[in-house]
Amino acid sequence: MIDARFRKSATPPGRTARPVIGVLCCNETSARPVQAVATRFITPLSQYSEAAVVLVPAVRDDANIAALTLLLDGLLLTGSRSNVAPECYGGAPLPAGQRCDPDRDAVALALAGGMIEAGKPVFGICRGLQEINVLFGGTLSAATCAERHHRGSWDGCYQDLFGHCHDVELGAGGLLAESTGRRRMRVNSVHEQGIDRLGNGLAIEAVAADDGLIEAVRARPCGADVLGVQWHPEWDADRSAESRAFFGLIGQSLRTAAAAR
Template identity: 65%
Template sequence: MMRFACCRSDDGPIKPVIGVLCCNEIAERPIQAVATRFVEPLVRYAGATVLLVPAVADAMDTRALAGRLDGLLLTGSRSNVAAARYGKADTADDALDLDRDAVAMELAGRMIEAGRPVFGICRGLQELNVLFGGTLTDALDEGHHGPTDDATAYETLFDHTHDVALAAGGLLAAAIERPEITVTSVHRQGIDRLGEGLRIEAHAVPDGLVEAFSARPCGGDVLAVQWHPEWDVAGRASSRAFFSLIGRALGTYRDR
């Protein structure tokens, strides 16, 4: 029989809670999904507790949720941000997740306005760029930013890498302490016009695509990268530095 310790107070400090946005996927039936690789580094290197956030627009009270989260991570995804979100026309080939767009934009907006830290990886960077009034493009250097074979197996999908140059004086440059790093890159869209108020943190080498940005519009950090730092975190000091930045931002918010 389980014994309960009422009013327990000996478990140490409570960790900050970061929401991690799910995607709408099909596994025989519609499900909410997020890759485990996004969750584990937040626990290990950012010292956070993870709460999965469903991408179900009609079921989400983003105002209530934003008041309870200490931070938010918009993950990568197999879907693209709908072009209608930034004034362009969607194509028949676009893999869309309209509910993900809706929840990401509304929840991230409320979090930022409340001064709470928000982070993005891959699709997450693209969502945040659109939220700040920027646009996206699929006119990328063929084969540079991701594998050209759509049938690439998951086990080898993230073998694709390229170099990025870190902006001097930026958050990433200060944390990583190197002017250039090699990153894991798997994406078919990227930034066209940078959103208003966003500071460039990194460019792709050699084509110059914006690969990371930061901002602090309402007192909380906004930081996003186009690459996949959650892949092989243990083997990449630059990836561990990214998640440590998340942990620092969460801690700064909690300590106010």
């Protein structure tokens, strides 16, 4: 018999089951290759989206896209220290020092595509926004960012790295503008490439106030929300109402899509 200390009800009394959201991992190397995702992406999904989180390995040869698409109610494509490989969108080679993660590219694009076609919501943060743009046929470029959108080192102080901020303008009537009640807000900026050509069928949710770089996109191609932001709302969700609103949108979209199925 299982010890009584470890027996837990699958659904606590008085609470409904939470929707299940997949969070895509990245390939990192310690002594050996490992799957990794920062804890800061998980906590807001539990607290503010009220979702149950399942980590999705970014291992191309072992990813069962069909099974994952059936299992998950939604998907979050996280930020990463790596960039989408230029081969995915016909772009120029990345500048020296910028890393790629081909397995992450393959799993992200295939799984996000499968989820969207199944009428399930997909969300993106930073690299995730760029993956969504590529999935819809758009392109990326490091030239769109230059030195304006990334300051510091991935191996340095993360407080300094994520402390680099700028203003974005939110489109009237967009999901972000309606959820935050704002038309302009300040966000962090931690990315080495950005959207060059917007993907087909994507609508612009936000642009950088200083240089016009596309900072957020949305779509509903198959009945469920697709939403990506270039900044990192997971970094300060405990301190920022606007960042919490992003995760609130995730929870709302998960439940709306689940109710429609």
